[in-house]
Amino acid sequence: MTVMLIFLAGIAAVVIWWMTRQRLTSRPWLEVGHLEKPAIGERPPMEPAKIGLGVFLAVVGSLFSLFISAYLMRVGESEWWSTPLPRQLWLNTAVLILSSVALEWAGSEAQHGRANTMRIALFVAFALAVLFLVGQILAWRELTADGYGLAGNPASSFFYVITGMHGLHILGGLLALGRTMIKARGGEVTSGMRLGVELCTTYWHFMLVVWLILLALFAGWARDFIEICGQLLS
Numbered sequence: 001m002t003v004m005l006i007f008l009a010g011i012a013a014v015v016i017w018w019m020t021r022q023r024l025t026s027r028p029w030l031e032v033g034h035l036e037k038p039a040i041g042e043r044p045p046m047e048p049a050k051i052g053l054g055v056f057l058a059v060v061g062s063l064f065s066l067f068i069s070a071y072l073m074r075v076g077e078s079e080w081w082s083t084p085l086p087r088q089l090w091l092n093t094a095v096l097i098l099s100s101v102a103l104e105w106a107g108s109e110a111q112h113g114r115a116n117t118m119r120i121a122l123f124v125a126f127a128l129a130v131l132f133l134v135g136q137i138l139a140w141r142e143l144t145a146d147g148y149g150l151a152g153n154p155a156s157s158f159f160y161v162i163t164g165m166h167g168l169h170i171l172g173g174l175l176a177l178g179r180t181m182i183k184a185r186g187g188e189v190t191s192g193m194r195l196g197v198e199l200c201t202t203y204w205h206f207m208l209v210v211w212l213i214l215l216a217l218f219a220g221w222a223r224d225f226i227e228i229c230g231q232l233l234s
Contacts, residue, residue, distance in 0.1 A: 110197045173203050
């Protein structure tokens with residue numbers, strides 16, 4: 001329960017910080033100046049799509065917090081056998097980080113109206129994300145070859161389920177990213193393209209943070225950290 005509360009608090013802090021950046025909490029009646037209608041093609045301070053993404057990420061964070069809590073509750077039971085961390089996961093982590101960096105690059109290029117380099121950055125991010133998913137499958141095959149199947153023991157079962165759930169969310173992000181790439185095939189950078197790239201970037205950064213937390217969980221670092229915090233608080 002403590003783990004879930006800590007994770008949810010972290011997710012809530014990230015969502016509130018992100019929405020604050022989008023001026024969701026701004027009070028226009030206190031702002032000095034004349035009210036003006038947005039220029040043609042100009043978007044309001046906070047897009048409904050951004051609010052929807054913030055709510056969705058909060059739900060996704062809650063889902064993974066439940067998985068993490070269930071994982072930590074089972075650790076140490078008699079039928080629990082530690083599952084070795086596939087070496088492929090380290091390469092996969094580096095690939096996902098590079099994919100997130102590429103999307104950040106795409107967002108910067110979109111803000112400056114550089115359409116060609118934006119499209120290149122989006123393609124790089126997409127290709128690296130696909131490579132990440134392929135690497136996850138290779139990690140699964142490595143574990144299976146070593147005798148750690150899906151139904152072998154609770155530890156390996158949790159590994160497959162949690163990494164599979166994360167992979168599904170990456171796949172969903174790929175669909176959204178692919179749609180953004182199709183819209184950006186030609187022409188100048190529009191406000192709609194900027195919004196699409198921004199949403200994909202935010203989603204990608206979030207899933208990267210989730211993956212780093214999961215990696216720490218599987219490596220045992222998260223459990224050690226929680227035990228240390230428990231000793232300090234007791």
